[in-house]
Amino acid sequence: MIREPNALDVLYLIAAARWTLALTALAFVGGGLSGLLVMLMRVVPARPINWLAIGWIQAIQGTPLLAQLFVFFFGFAIFGYRVSPWVAAGAAFSLYASAFLAEIWRGCVEAVPRTQWEASAALGLGFGQQLRYVIVPQAFRIAIPPTVGFLVQLVKNTSLASVIGFVELTREGQITTGATFRPFTVYGIVAILYFCICFPLSQLSRRLERKLNVAH
Amino acid sequence: MSLIKLEQVTKRFGALTVLDQVSLSVEPGDIVAVIGRSGSGKSTMLRCINGLEPIQAGRIVVGDTVVNDPATDLRKLRQQVGIVFQSYNLFPHLSVARNIMLAPTVVKKMPPVEARRLAEEVLARVGLGEKIDAYPDQLSGGQQQRVAIARSLAMHPKLMLFDEITSALDPELIGEVLKVLESLARQGMTMMLVTHEMGFARNVASRVVFMHQGKVWEEGPGRETLGRPRTPELESFLGSVLH
Numbered sequence: 001m002i003r004e005p006n007a008l009d010v011l012y013l014i015a016a017a018r019w020t021l022a023l024t025a026l027a028f029v030g031g032g033l034s035g036l037l038v039m040l041m042r043v044v045p046a047r048p049i050n051w052l053a054i055g056w057i058q059a060i061q062g063t064p065l066l067a068q069l070f071v072f073f074f075g076f077a078i079f080g081y082r083v084s085p086w087v088a089a090g091a092a093f094s095l096y097a098s099a100f101l102a103e104i105w106r107g108c109v110e111a112v113p114r115t116q117w118e119a120s121a122a123l124g125l126g127f128g129q130q131l132r133y134v135i136v137p138q139a140f141r142i143a144i145p146p147t148v149g150f151l152v153q154l155v156k157n158t159s160l161a162s163v164i165g166f167v168e169l170t171r172e173g174q175i176t177t178g179a180t181f182r183p184f185t186v187y188g189i190v191a192i193l194y195f196c197i198c199f200p201l202s203q204l205s206r207r208l209e210r211k212l213n214v215a216h
Numbered sequence: 217m218s219l220i221k222l223e224q225v226t227k228r229f230g231a232l233t234v235l236d237q238v239s240l241s242v243e244p245g246d247i248v249a250v251i252g253r254s255g256s257g258k259s260t261m262l263r264c265i266n267g268l269e270p271i272q273a274g275r276i277v278v279g280d281t282v283v284n285d286p287a288t289d290l291r292k293l294r295q296q297v298g299i300v301f302q303s304y305n306l307f308p309h310l311s312v313a314r315n316i317m318l319a320p321t322v323v324k325k326m327p328p329v330e331a332r333r334l335a336e337e338v339l340a341r342v343g344l345g346e347k348i349d350a351y352p353d354q355l356s357g358g359q360q361q362r363v364a365i366a367r368s369l370a371m372h373p374k375l376m377l378f379d380e381i382t383s384a385l386d387p388e389l390i391g392e393v394l395k396v397l398e399s400l401a402r403q404g405m406t407m408m409l410v411t412h413e414m415g416f417a418r419n420v421a422s423r424v425v426f427m428h429q430g431k432v433w434e435e436g437p438g439r440e441t442l443g444r445p446r447t448p449e450l451e452s453f454l455g456s457v458l459h
Contacts, residue, residue, distance in 0.1 A: 118268060119305035123319035123371060124294040133318055137309045 005180045010189060016172030017193050023158045023168060026090045028151060031097020038102035043109055045127065053102065060099030066160055068092045073164040085166040093161070097154060104146045108139040141212045148205035152198045159194075169193055218277075219244045219375055219406050220265060225274035227260055227430075234260045236430035237274065242375075247401050248408045249421035249438065253453060256427040258410040262377045265408070266290075266297045279374065295323060298368030299377040302384050304360040306352040306367070312339070313348045316367045324371075331370075338366040342396045358389030362396055369400075376400070378409040414457060418442050426450045 041053035060068070073088040112135050120134040162171035173190040177183045220242040227235035234257045242248055250258045263269045265276060267283050267290040276283040281293050307315050316338060317331040326334070339345050342362040352360055361381055368376060378397070382390045394416055400407065401420050411417060417424050421438040428449045434441060445451040 115301065115303060115305045116307065119301065119307070120318075121290075122266060122268065122294055122299045123367070124291045124323040125319065126291055129322050133322060134307055138307075141309075 002181050003179060005176065005182050005185055009176050009180065009186070013169065013172050013176065013186075013189055013193060016167060017169045017197065019166070020155065020158050020168040020170075020194075021197065023089055023093060023161060023166070024151070024155050027093030027097045027154055027158070030090065030094030031101055031154075034094065034098035035101030035105065038098055039105040039109065040131075042102060042106045043131075057099045057103055060096055061103070065092070065096055065157060066163065068096060069160060069164055085161065085164050088164055089158075089161040089166045093154070093158065096157075097150075100150055101147065104150060105139065105143055108143040108146070109135055111142050112138045141209075144208050144212065145205055148201055152201055155197050155201070156194060218242060219246075219279060220408070221275075221277040222261070222265075223275040223277075225261075225264065225271050225276055227257070227264055227269060227271045234430055235264070235271070238430070238432055240425065240432055240435075242406065242408060244374075244406050245404055245422075246406055246408075247420060247422045248425055249417035249423070250408065250410045250425045250427060251412070251414070251417060251453070252427035252433075257430040258427045259379050261427070262299070262379050262408065262410055265377060266294055266299050268299075291323070295319075295371055296374045297377065298371060298373035298375070299379065300361070300364050300368055300381050302380040304352075304357070304364045304384075306360055306364055308352050310351075311348075312344070312350050312352070312355075312363050315352070315363060316370045319367070319371055334370050335366075338369045339363070341369065341399070342366045343392075356389060357385045358392045361385065361393050365393075365396055365400075375406045375408070378407065378411070380410050380412065382411070382413060412457065414442065414454070426453065428453075 038053050038056055041049050042057070044050070069089065069092045072092040073083065073085065076083045076088070109131075116134055116138065117130060120130045125133070158168055159170035161168055162174065165171075167175075169190055173186050177186045180186060218241040220240070222238050222240045225235050225238045226233065236257075238257070238261060240261075250261065252258050260269060264271050265278065265283065267288075271284050274284075278293060278297060281288055281296075283290075283293060306312075307318070310318065313332060313335045316335040317328065320326040320331045320334055321328055335348060336345065339348055342365055344359060344362050344366065347355060347359060347363070352363070355363065364381075382393050385393065390413070394413065397407070397409070397416070398420055409416075409421070418438050423435060424438045424441045425432055426434040426441070426445075426447075426449075434445065434447050434450050441450075442454065445454060
């Protein structure tokens with residue numbers, strides 16, 4: 001039975017946007033923590049560990065996110081584990097984010113001049129101390145814009161989770177379209193809701209950047 | 217016993233030999249000025265002494281530490297050998313005080329209150345006591361370089377290396393940095409400086425080492441070596457820098 005889209009539909013879409021936000025947050029925190037580890041493995045002066053990190057980054061960056069989602073969702077089933085869309089999507093997006101964030105942050109660490117490594121080494125600081133007190137604080141400032149840029153991508157990419165039955169904003173849009181048969185209106189609202197999430201993020205990034213550039 | 221001893225040290229960057237069997241020793245209290253054209257290996261020699269650059273052959277001994285021994289803990293060595301760079305290399309995200317306090321608190325585990333007192337003390341020695349809470353980008357080049365010297369002094373090194381520390385400075389700022397070096401010299405600090413300041417080499421250095429093509433070409437007491445060069449290479453070098 002086809003009906004007109006109404007205010008309740010919009011409310012449902014907004015409610016579904018919460019799950020978009022929740023999945024993004026989970027992926028960003030999970031991916032951030034593991035990405036930090038992968039980044040450290042990438043910069044530590046030990047070849048075998050570097051290669052491990054590079055292998056991981058290449059594997060994730062070289063395969064489609066959609067395929068990664070399917071691997072997690074259906075892959076576990078093959079071994080007899082049934083995982084919920086939540087677990088599959090959370091894990092897949094975290095690992096996806098870990099590779100990209102590791103690579104973004106490595107670039108930021110490498111953007112800190114080599115002379116800063118030398119000056120801190122010359123004072124007797126060890127590798128971990130150099131990173132913690134000298135390199136990372138400087139890399140942090142450089143990292144804000146590309147990290148937020150990735151976060152915005154992540155928000156939009158969570159729409160892929162709809163294919164494994166994870167009901168977020170896009171999936172809810174599909175469902176509403178099925179009932180109303182007004183794809184233009186419904187997906188227009190969906191797009192506006194995505195914009196309402198992403199635009200403030202970009203603004204926040206600018207403000208943070210300005211603040212960090214002024215204050216020490 | 218010599219404080220620094222280089223024995224037949226050879227350093228290569230790929231096919232390029234930068235140090236060619238260099239032997240040299242520095243006694244406690246010596247002030248050694250290393251001069252030479254760019255590319256003669258002077259800065260590289262300094263960087264090898266505190267292990268910032270590995271060497272391919274020979275031996276470098278500082279105090280009783282063999283620098284090129286893979287078993288040597290370079291962090292221990294570097295607590296005894298300070299180095300100041302041409303481009304200051306202060307930490308831009310830290311105040312002057314925190315630049316100086318970082319190594320004492322992190323490496324030597326000194327309590328922050330004590331480290332702050334130490335920062336005040338070393339800053340007074342370079343005449344910048346009032347800049348303790350400034351940030352590096354609020355200071356002139358000469359002031360930044362004096363902070364870099366203070367930061368190095370705070371580790372109480374037995375020996376200080378200075379790598380062309382006045383070369384990036386405007387001419388009117390060079391004097392204030394040289395004055396700090398002179399006062400360190402008077403206090404008996406053992407120093408090795410790569411420098412283009414011939415006046416300083418002549419008047420303050422106890423010894424001048426002239427490097428040419430990766431070798432110690434000529435060395436001797438400052439005034440004598442610079443006044444009566446024995447080799448045509450030093451003579452032509454002095455001719456080119458003094459005019």
